[in-house]
Amino acid sequence: MAPFTARIAIPAILAPLLVFTFLTHASLNDKYDINHHIDRLSGGRFGSTTTGGIRKQIYVPESEYPETEWINGVAGFNYFHNLYLTNGTFLIVTSNPDSLPPGGVNTILSGLSDPNDRYHNHHAAQEDRMMVVTPEEAKERMLLRKAAVRKTGVSMFFNEVREGTMSSFLGHYFHCEMFLGAWRVVTSAGESELPSRIMYRAQAPDWRDNARITTWFQQSVLPETLVEESTIWEDREKSQMTFLFDKIAIADRWAAHRAGIDVKYWNKANADLPKLEVPINWLDPLRDQIKRLVIAEGCEVKRDDPKVPVVVYIDRQFTGRRLVDHDAKELLEEMNKLHEEGVIEFHDAVMERLHRTDQFCLALKADIMFGVHGNGLSHQLWMKPGGAVMEIMAVGGFARDYAILSEMMGHEYHAVHYNTTLPREKWTRPDGWAIGQNEDFHSARITVDGKWMAGKVRAMAKARVGVVEPRLPY
Missing domain, CATH: 3.40.50 (Rossmann fold)
Structure with a gap:
């Protein structure tokens, strides 16, 4: 038994020495550095992330901040690339404010309603919720940190919250207004990437429907999508960090009602969504997910x-x-x-x-x-x-x-x-x-x-x- 024990013991002793030799070699070799090796061993997740086949740095220095682009939208449903968030405030950083929709913030985001207003009207968001600034102004006013934490993929943000006794309408899966609107505005830009995260300002009891079909849909049809509740929003708000969202759709019911065209005639937040031109197969990525799920359960869809x-x-x-x-x-x-x-x-x-x-x-x-x-x-x-x-x-x-x-x-x-x-x-x-x-x-x-x-x-x-x-x- 002694020789067998020795054969096992020698690799156990050498293992840490081999790791040390590997790391020492990595630090001395001009062609490689330690970050390269660790990055490769970690699947490319050390300080960078991969989305759409393109590797992007997780931490973006101020000198490399891209400008925000408004891609497409209608009142209440808007899609951006490179939108910033600091201290709970979205920042549209652009040298060309005219590139935004004509109504500006009024068509994008809302503040809370006036508690003394019996009609519960919501006005456009003030600077505590959304700002439009030039890169120079953002730097002069120190609105952004020296580096931003990148959030890759498509994010969907839903701005509704319960206000007093007035609930949001998020807890009603069957009307599908907000999520469907966010998805349509993404696909109207020619994109079809399933969301990486769904972000609620509302607390969980307010967005979960009684039948729990919303949660079923999120967990079954979008199993790889992060669902971020109000606590995550609060954590980001208090983190004293800047976050850079590569792609984000913002859905705001009250902006749709306030600034929409057909919305007021029908009292439906999604009434203007048919105006967004989309491919005929715009819902296929979601339908295909459901199809894969039901087929796996033995359903015959033909x-x-x-x-x-x-x-x-x-x-x-x-x-x-x-x-x-x-x-x-x-x-x-x-x-x-x-x-x-x-x-x-x-x-x-x-x-x-x-x-x-x-x-x-x-x-x-x-x-x-x-x-x-x-x-x-x-x-x-x-x-x-x-x-x-x-x-x-x-x-x-x-x-x-x-x-x-x-x-x-x-x-x-x-x-x-x-x-x-x-x-x-x-x-x-x-x-x-x-x-x-x-x-x-x-x-x-x-x-x-x-x-x-x-x-x-x-x-x-x-x-x-x-x-x-x-x-x-x-």
């Missing part, structure tokens, strides 16, 4: 029969806003007839009774989706390209919530009033304001003609026989 379009009915008959019983029964009978005839593959989906992954799997399969106005219609985001949506509403009323999503997605959309569709020109009054919701809009007295719906579905299905599920890029 049609049962390649030539039979999939129709998903978002069934709300167990909720307060629903169809009258007779019409609900007739609607199901007519859809089942189409299914038995082989015209459609029909799914009667009570979403709240399905596992989350199953909900999203069904949405991915859908060619046509319809239902009474409600949260479930947000699932149209994950339908195949070229889908169709029919939203059933009480006759005489209209809300544009899911029509906006359809427009952003390029879906065929119909607002259904019993046995007719409400054309776009009738969504508004002559003065441009929305016709709004009526007494029965949220009631259990909503009506629809099942036979008429079957005729619409038949025609839509015929037009989509040749549609196929897109392949994953990898």
